Amino acid sequence: MKIKSSLVRIPFFAVFLLTCVSAHAELTSQQLEAKRKGIELYNQYKAISAIEPLKIAAEGGDDEALYYLGEALRKNNRFMTPEAKKAYESSAKKGNIYSMIRLGRIEDDLCSTMKSCPPGEDSPSSWVIKAKSLAIQRATQGDSESMYLLYEMTGNDDWLEKSAENGFAFAQFRLATKYQEGSGSFLLPSRRNQAIERWMKASAENGYPLAMMGLAAIMIEKKDLASFRNWNEKAADSSYVEGVFGYASYIGEENSKYGFAFDPIKSYALLSNLLELNGGGNVVRDVNDTLPDIEKNMSKEQIEKAKELAKTWKANHPPLSFFPDKLGY
Template identity: 90%
Template sequence: MKIKTILIRTPFYATLLLMCLTAHAELNPQQRAAKQKGIELYNQYKAISAIEPLEIAAEGGDNEALYYLGEALRKNNRHMTPEAKKAYESSAKKGNIYAMIRLGRIEEDLCSTMKNCPQGENSAGSWVVKAKSLAIQRAKQGDSESMYLLYEMTGNDDWLEKSAENGFAFAQFRLATKYQEGNGSFLLPSRRKQAIEQWMKASAENGYPLAMMGLAAIMIEKNDLASFRIWNEKAAESSYVEGVFGYASYIGEENSKYGFAFDPVKSYALLSNLTELNGGGNVIRDVNDTLPDIEKKMSKEQIEKAKEVAKTWKTSHPPLSFFPDKLGY
C-alpha cells in the first residue's frame, strides 16, 4: 500500500496557517491579523478570548473565521446559541463543509436536551445532504480532506483509508489510533502493530504533532530511545503543548532516563513560555509543579539567559497549540 506524504516539506501547522491566511484575499490586514490571533487563541483553549478577534475577521466574510467564531461561541456557552448558529450558517453558505456538518449535528448538541435549539434557515438534514454532496464532489477531484469528512459523515472506514492513502495527515493519525483501539482485522498482532506504526509515522512525517508524540510513544515500546528523543523534540518544535512540556521536562533532568542532554536553561525557557497558557488547558498546573524544581538548579545568570532563550524561541516558532480536532466537542 502506497502512502502519500504530501506535507513533508511543509509542516502541518505551517500549512494550516497558510491556508487560513490566504484562503480569502478580501480580508484587510487588520482582519487577517485578527483571524490569525483568533484561531491561535482558540487552539490554546481560550474560546472566550478568541471571540473578539474572530468577530473582526468574520466581518470580512471569511468562511474559516466564521466557522471558528461559531465554535468559540458554542463552546463558551456549552451549547448552540443563535449567534453561533448564525456564524455557522454564514460559513456554510460559503462552502465550508465543517460548518455544514456542525449544523447537521445540532440534534447531538446540548441545546437539543435543553429544548432550546435556535431556528435556522435550513433543517439539519438539508445541511447534511449539502455537506455530503460537496464533499463527494471535492473528493472526486482528489481532495483528501473531503474524503476524511465523508468518513466523519458516513462512518465508512473506506473513506478514512482513502483519505489516509491520499496523504491527509489527520486521517493517517485517526487510522493509526483506530487500529490501536482494536478496530480493523489483522491475522496477527504483529501486523496490527506494523500498521499502527506505518500510519502514525506517515502522519508524523506529514507534520501532524499529535502523531509525532504517538510515534514517540511507539518508539519507547520498541526501546528505541534515539527515535523517541527525535520525535519528542520535533513535537516540541511544532509548538504542540504536550510536546513542549514533555521535552522541556526531560532536558531539565540531570540524569534523564531517556538519554536527553541536561539543559536547564532551555528547559526553564520552554516551561516559562507555557505559562502564557494560564486559562487554556490544564498544562499550567504541571508547569507550576515542574518549573520551581528546574529553577533551584540554576544560577541567576542562567535564569536571565533562559529568559532571553524564551523570547527567541517564541519568535522563531509557531504559536503554542493543543491542535484540537476541528470537529471535536
Template identity: 60%
Template sequence: MQGITLYNQFKATSAVPFLELAAQAGDHEAQYYLGEAIRKSKRYMTPEAKNAYEASALQGDIYSMIRLAGDTNDLCVAMGNCPKDRKEPGEWRKMALDTASVEAAKGNAESMYLMFRVTGDDKWLEKSAKNGFSLAQFSLATKYQEGGGFFLLPASRLAAVERWMKASAEGGYPPGMMGLAAVSVEKNDLESFRLWNEKAAASGYVEGVFGYGSYLGEDPSNYGFKLDLVKSYALLSLIYELDGGGHVRRDIEDVLPDIAKKMSPEQIKEAKVFLENWKSSHPPLSFFPDKL
C-alpha cells in the same frame, strides 16, 4: 490569525473578539471558528453561533455544514415548525455530503476524511489516509491501537500503527509526531523518541513542549536527553504563559520550581533570553485540537 491561535490554546472566550472581526469581513474559516468559540464558551448552540456557522456553510465550508447537521436539539426542529428559509439538520447533512463527495472525487484527501466524519464509513478514513491527509493517518493509527480493524497477527497491527503514525508525523501533524514518539518508546528506540519529541516541541504542540522541556531538566534522563537546564526552564516557562489555557499551569507549577532550584541567577537570565528567541522563531503554542 490571532483568534484561531487563541482558540487552539483553549481560550475560546478570548478568541471571540478577534474571530468576530475576521468573520464580519467574510472569512469562512473565521466564521466557523467563531461558531465553535461561542458554542464552547456558552456550552450550547446559541443563535449567534448558528448564524456564524450558517454564514460559513453558505460559502461552502463543509466543517460548518457538518456542525449544523448535528444541531438536532433546536426546538423548532423538534416541533417541525422551523422558518421556511431555514435549512434543517438533514438538509445541511446532505449539503455536506454532496460538497465533500464532489471534492473527494477530485482527489481531495481532506474531503475524503470529511466524508468519513459524515458517514462513519471507515473506507473513507482509509482513503483519506492513503491519499496523504495527516489527521486521517493519525486517526487510523489510533483506531488500530484501540483494537479497530482486522489483523491476523499482533505484529501486523503494530506495524500498521507505526506505518500510519510515521506517515502522519512526516506529514507535519504534531499529534502524529508524539504518537510516533510513543511507538518508538515501545520499541525501545530512544533516538527516534527524542527526535520526534523535539520536532513536536518545535511545532508549538503543547504536549511536545512540555515533554521536551521536562526531559531536558532530568539528570539522569530516562530517555537519553542531554541535561540543559536553561532550555528546560525556558520551554516550561513558555507553557506557563498560557495562563490557564488547557489547565496546564498546574502541571508546570509542579515541575518548574524544581528546575529553578538547580539554576544560578545567570542561568535564569539566559533562559529568559532563550525564551524570547524561541517565541520569535517558532509557531505559537497550540493543543492542535481536531477541527471537528
C-alpha cells in the same frame, strides 16, 4: 480502493454547489491578523478570548473565521446559541463543509436536550445532504480532507483509508489510533502493530504533532530511545503543548532515563513560555509543579539566559497550540 456505490448516489444540488464560494474572502490586513490571533487563542483553549478577534475577521466574510467564531461561541456557552448558528450558517453558505456538518449535528447539541435550539434557515438533514454532496465533489477532484469529512459523515472506514492513502495527516493519525483501539482485521498482532506504526509515522512525517508524540510512544515500546528523543523534540518544535512540556521536563533532568542531554537553561525557557497558557488547559498547573525544581539549581546568570532564550524560541516557532480536533466537541 473501491468505494461503496451507495455513498455516491446523493443528489448533486447543483444550484447550491455553484453558489458556494470555495476560496476564502479577501480580508484586510487587520482582519487577517485578527483571524490569525483568534484561531491561535481558540487552539490554546481560550475560546472566550478568541471571540472578539474572530468577530473582526468574520466581518470580512471569511468562511473559516466564521466557522471558528461559531465554535468559540458554542463552546463558551456549552450549547448552540442563535449567534453561533448565524456564524455557522454564514460560513456554510460560502462552502465550508465543517460548518455544514456542525449544523447537521445540532440534534446532538445540548440545546436539543434543553429544547432551546435556535431556528435555522435549513433543516439539519438538509445541511448533511449538502455537506455530503459538496464533499463528494471535492473528493472526486482528489481533495483528501473532503475524503476524511465523508468518513466523519458516513462512518464508512473506506473513506478514512482513502483519505489517509491520499496524504491527509489527520486521517492518517485517526487510522493509526483506530487500529490501536482494536478496529480492523489483522491475521497477526505483529501486522496490526506494523499498520499502526506505518500510519502514525506517515502522519508524523506529514507534520501532525499528535502523531509525532504517538510515534514517540511507539518508539519507547520498541526501546528505540534515539527515535523517541527525536520525535519528542520535533513535537516540541512544532509548538504542540504536550510535546513542549514533555521535552522541557526531560532536558531539565540531570540524569534523564531517556538519554536527553541535560540543558536546564532551555528547559526553563520552554517551561516558562508555557505559562502564557494560563486559562487554557491544565498545563500551567504542571509547569508550576516542575519549574521550581529546575530553577532552584540555576544561577541568576543562567536564569537571565533562559529568559532571553524564551523570547528567541517564541519568535522562531509557531504559536503554542493543543491542536484540537477541528470537529471535536
